[in-house]
Amino acid sequence: MELKNCKKCGRAFAYKGIPVCGRCKSDDEDDFTKVKDYLYDYPGATIREVSDETGVNEKQILRYLKDSRIEIIEEGNFILDCERCEKSIRSGRFCDVCLSEMKKEFRSVIKPRTEQAKGKEKMYITDKLKRKEKR
Ligand SMILES: [Zn+2]
Numbered sequence: 084m085e086l087k088n089c090k091k092c093g094r095a096f097a098y099k100g101i102p103v104c105g106r107c108k109s110d111d112e113d114d115f116t117k118v119k120d121y122l123y124d125y126p127g128a129t130i131r132e133v134s135d136e137t138g139v140n141e142k143q144i145l146r147y148l149k150d151s152r153i154e155i156i157e158e159g160n161f162i163l164d165c166e167r168c169e170k171s172i173r174s175g176r177f178c179d180v181c182l183s184e185m186k187k188e189f190r191s192v193i194k195p196r197t198e199q200a201k202g203k204e205k206m207y208i209t210d211k212l213k214r215k216e217k218r
């Protein structure tokens with residue numbers, strides 16, 4: 084048996100592949116059920132409302148959303164903001180528009196030899212890449 088400190092409450096517990104102790108894990112599941120039930124009854128509630136009514140703190144509710152654990156969101160709860168443009172989204176961290184834009188941006192970063200990368204910028208980027216290759 085391996086003893087570890089619980090990530091949530093810090094108490095030592097018998098580690099079985101989950102970083103929190105049994106007590107915190109069941110607390111967490113209770114909280115999750117409360118949040119889910121509340122959203123089921125009141126679709127469209129804000130995080131603050133859910134938090135006030137269920138007693139679960141806002142950070143924790145956000146975590147459920149970001150982990151995409153609350154599926155009920157798909158049915159019309161708009162209580163998250165895109166981290167990039169602050170548009171309301173249903174789950175995750177970014178809206179669809181930002182996601183596809185970020186994908187494009189990401190591609191232009193990994194493929195610098197496009198029309199966009201001209202002159203100095205191009206030289207700078209290819210230079211950087213070369214240096215990386217040498218390592
Ligand atoms: Zn604990």
Ligand SMILES: [Zn+2]
Binds near residue numbers: 178180181
């Ligand atoms: Zn966005």
